[in-house]
Amino acid sequence: MIDTILWDVDDTLLDFQKSEACGIYACLAEIGFHGCDDAMLARYSAINRRHWEALERGEMSKPEVLVGRFRCFFETEGIACPDVEAFNCAYERKLGENFFENERSLELCRGLRGRVRQYVVTNGAEQVQRNKLKASGLGACMDGVFISDEIGAEKPTIGFFEHIFAKIGRPESGTCMIVGDSLTSDMRGGNNAGLICCWYNPRGKENHSDVRVDYEIRSIWEVERLLAESGNRQKAEL
Template identity: 35%
Template sequence: MSYYYILFDADGTLFDFDNAEMYALSDLLAKYGVEITEERHALYREINRAKWRGFEAGEITREQLQSSRFRELFGSLGRPDVDAETANAEYLDLLADGSHLTDGALEVCRSLYGRCELAIVTNGIARSQIRRVGKSEIRKYISKVFVSEEIGFSKPNPLYFEYVLGKMQITDKPSVLVVGDSLGADILGGAKSGLDTCWFNPRGVANDTGAVPTYEIRSLRELTDIVI
């Protein structure tokens, strides 16, 4: 297929979120005199994942997600005295400083740039996402960054993609490919909006959802064969 517009998810797709998160969390805990361990990192990830699921299901707001994850984490670590909102703001700053790219991301952006228009579509938090893209090497290849917080809708809501298509003045839906690691947000959202999708599945996990991607890839490098 010939695609002209490539809409990339950020976390877990272009950016190696696991790596960035690990560094940010480690620095945050150190600030409060708590040492990072594998177990503590896993605990945070578990709490954070549950909060994001709640947010994507519309059960909690973004603000509730952000502060409650640290309230729970520090509570579990015996530090209920830590102000969760302050900790969250500090964490976002630390996260924004980490612009670790996924393997192949820079290469693929460089190779597609010129024949495609590349944009970022993310459910992340505006403050960290915009700063992170700005600091990364892929910045020069990305024409626009759409952060759900600024739009008022999140993936997989079709209104989110409708907004993006409108802003990019795209009328030809078959020329768009949505690339992301989340079946629930990227693949379902793209499909609901009538767009082709590419599921970035580096660990080869099973698809146990009803979302059906147009393509599935293990490495971002495979994109250059899909986008001709």
């Protein structure tokens, strides 16, 4: 029976793409650039994703990712930015302020309280994630919050999960499920840590990797069904 859920945050419980768009538009405007459109934003997203994947493979440090993605973006687009580090700081601040719930996630997590232990497991920047979790109300639904910055290790490394198990106890096989949108960090991390791996894949992307996925869901609300199927039923269902 599944009694513990590890939730990813960005693009799982929260709509990160929306926050990202808000943050980029606002920060570019602050440095006097007003020509950003959806295509440019998509190019930034791709650059950003490539940088985070390099981090997941251990090829880049977090600071290199944060500043490097904007250096690369500005170079590609020919945008003059006087201080890329300051730009990144402003952007991170904006991300913490502008957050958007995904699929009524707050209602879902509130409803699951008392039925499963719920923890946030995220690779985001510490202050940004703390702000978002607090302001969205999601943090208060959780039994704990684990942020890679604080741990000193990232998903998908085993070190990240060992730290968590040292705090919450090592889960028995078949009792702990990680839910997230990323194959490279959430699902690979779940593989490494021996967890049930639930891939949140709302757009029906294909898995061309060797990462094991136990369940694939289009909506985070399908988690309720997976819990019930594992034998974890709501009181009303008994």
